[in-house]
Amino acid sequence: MSKKWCVIISLLLVVVVGLQAALLIMVDRLATNMFNSDSGTLQRIDRIQSTLYELRNKLAEMTEQTEENEAAGTVPSYEPNGSRYIIRGYDADMLDWDPDHGSLYFADPAFWGEKFSGVGIEGSADWADTEKNKLSMQFTVSSGQSVTGAVDGLRISCTVDVAAGTLVSRMDSVPSAGGTVMELSDAELVDIAVRTAEIMVDAGANAR
DSSP states (O other): OOHHHHHHHHHHHHHHHHHHHHHHHHHHHHHTTGGGSOHHHHHHHHHHHHHHHHHHHHHHHHHHHHHHHHHTTOOOEEEEETTEEEEESSSEEEEEEETTTTEEEEEEEGGGOGGGTTOOEEEEEEESSTTSOEEEEEEEEEOSOOSSSSOOEEEEEEEEETTTTEEEEEEEEOOSSOSOOOOOOHHHHHHHHHHHHHHHHHHHHHOO
16 A cells, blocks of 8 residues: 555544544533433434444554555555556565556465465456446465366455445355365455455556
């Protein structure tokens, strides 16, 4: 994630904290006049507070990760490779960015999280809409039973609305060759799509 995105996330964090403070003031005023405030209003405010709290924690986590990456010297760089770019600076065996089609090829993306470290994974990601809110991903998670040496195992095709943080669709194909098949929840797919989309947005803005 670039410094530009770090600044944007920090600003969003400030906004979220401000909204939380405003809601706390609203709740305090409602609590002092319970006869004029129904329980439904208080419940809705409570739900909004919970959502803002989760968002604040996520933004703080993203900011912390960016700072750690910069401290470790892992700020992404873009190496021209014909009409494409090799992205370096992330924990992955290969990240290949195609600016013409807005697509990303990836191999062994350990930056998805600890669960994926040391796991053979190969696939690609493309924007599913012109607004770049939805991401389509197709990838294979190795089962450890490949004969040819190519990644062979669980195949997943999914579309995630990264702006809303929701899974739009998914289709799994389990290999018949056996081996260990990794289980991935819908929430995990959303998380890895968001992480991948961040790299693609950054590449689209900075790969020159």
